[in-house]
Amino acid sequence: MTSSSPPTGDISVPITRVVLVAATAALGGFLFGFDTAVINGAVSAIGEQFSTGPLLLGFSVASALIGCAIGAWFAGRIADRFGRIRVMLLAAALFVLSSLGCGLAFGIWDLSFWRVIGGLGVGAASVIAPAYIAEVSPPPYRGRLGSLQQMAIVTGIFVALLTDAAIVAAAGSSTEPWLFGLEAWRWMFLSELVPAVIYGLLALTIPESPRYLIARGELVKAKSVLSRYVGGDVEKTTTDILQTVKGASDRPRFSILRGKAFGLLPIVWVGIGLSVLQQFTGINVIFYYSTTLWQAVGFTEQDSLTITVITSVTNIVTTIVAILLIDRIGRKPLLLVGAIGQFACLAVLAVMFATAPIVDGEPVLDGAAGPIALIAANLYVVFFGASWGPVVWVLLGEMFSNRIRAVALSVAAAAQWAANFVISTTFPALAAVGLGLAYGIYTFFAFAAIFFVIRFVRETKGRTLESMDDGDRPIPTVGSGA
Structure with a gap:
């Protein structure tokens, strides 16, 4: 990406800097894919462990999607009220809780509850990543950078499948005890702790969206972010953003x-x-x-x-x-x-x-x-x-x-x-x-x-x-x- 010329227009910032920020936001997409796919290798073992029938087992798998819809529905309002970075941190915390809860679940019902919690994180990440990436990207590269979200999702799915396979290979089967006496299928869920913590830590290192900062009246910070990441005529962009956020409520509805x-x-x-x-x-x-x-x-x-x-x-x-x-x-x-x-x-x-x-x-x-x-x-x-x-x-x-x-x-x-x-x-x-x-x-x-x-x-x-x-x-x- 860094070697090719921009498709349209010019930018005045190093594209590598923008790629790193966009990739950090796209880690939410990686967790999105990982969380939705990691259960694939655990389904049979969960059914056996908790003596669960197909209907209830199917619900436990699909329950994450309920959380996804709820998380997506509310993420935008939270992002407009408290900022894009705080939503990323919230999503990372939800992924951590879900990973621990599912990995240490006592039964099918609390497993389903923790799957919903993870779904809330997936839903929030599915909203905040594309919004944030679009808002910090130079227009000539916005499509490519926005596509990192989907790349992260499919990579997360692939890594989850590989992780499941590696754990099963190490333990012998998904139902066999492995590290610390916990069954292999539990470690499939616990493995999500690693990318979830990394996502949360890296989210602390990237700037807030300039559009959010301007909407909150923090023009100096916003101009700094625009100058470092978006480029172009910063004063004109700031004025244009001010015009487009007029009438936006402090309590988004x-x-x-x-x-x-x-x-x-x-x-x-x-x-x-x-x-x-x-x-x-x-x-x-x-x-x-x-x-x-x-x-x-x-x-x-x-x-x-x-x-x-x-x-x-x-x-x-x-x-x-x-x-x-x-x-x-x-x-x-x-x-x-x-x-x-x-x-x-x-x-x-x-x-x-x-x-x-x-x-x-x-x-x-x-x-x-x-x-x-x-x-x-x-x-x-x-x-x-x-x-x-x-x-x-x-x-x-x-x-x-x-x-x-x-x-x-x-x-x-x-x-x-x-x-x-x-x-x-x-x-x-x-x-x-x-x-x-x-x-x-x-x-x-x-x-x-x-x-x-x-x-x-x-x-x-x-x-x-x-x-x-x-x-x-x-x-x-x-x-x-x-």
Whole structure:
């Protein structure tokens, strides 16, 4: 990143300095991914340890998503009232508590409670990282730096899977006692203490958001941060920010999002739409259920686990592609290509599963059908990882005006977690009816995403955050300006 010239405009600060600050904020994304994935290796052991049935066990896994939605909903208001850094510190503390609570849980109910606590941290991190990164980044690099959030998420997922595997390898199985007599599955949760503490300590070393400082009247500090990290004409930027935060309340309320479009500002509905469509194309079915899915259609358990790891690595590689492209070709083109690609891949999967012969109640992909489905599923991850995965987070961090950014991002992120919960909990029921039906529904939403991007998404490439509009006006149509 440091060797290439800026895609648009000029900056007057060392980009390495900005990268380090953005990467620190993105550690919240790493914990976001780690926390949501680390339970994968512990599920069977938890069920055995606490003699838990599938329904209650499933709830304990999904309970974190409830906390995620709640944490996201309130994080924006807390950030506007007390600052972005304090939200990071709060999220780090919640991750620490969850790690300890889950690792030392006495039963399934208190484990579920600590999973909700961890979810609160994930929800808060999912809001504050993109908002903070957007607010301290020079416009020419804002897309790349914002994409670090998604890179951190997918890396966190990958590291969690590797950590689970390493602990099981060392202990012999997830149920066996390991260090200090604690079962291996408990150490999977306790391992999160390390990145959580690092996140909290590093958050103390980075500056507060200049937009927050200006909103609080701390102009001298804000100008110092702008000069060191954002660059450009600091006096003009300060004046522009002052204009955009006028009318912002000292006690942030959701009422500032009210508009004529079904009760909300149109731009808020666009954020909600992006968040929901990101989830409703079924990406988390691939990550949460992939091993079970591939076993169901004929692959061995070992092959299914290998495919899952390959898929995780694929997601990381394609996120790097997005980082390289997002500030060059823009957000909207990436979303459009991604939506078209996801639609095509999901349509292939829907057809493959709908036409597969049923043996013992499960579809069997005979002959070329298995490899075709495998290629389609991984190509789907390629299109998602290079577009909707990182780009949605970038847009949510920069598409809202200074006045409403944190609160609007909270609403959009909460909608995203709610959509995640819906998809994750309905997939088993849909799969019981038929995988063709499940993937047919995800195909429909990918098709809808194409037209949503064309009609409603505004390009934000190269624009300053102060030029973002939250006015209650119609969304531009195709071909209109940014």
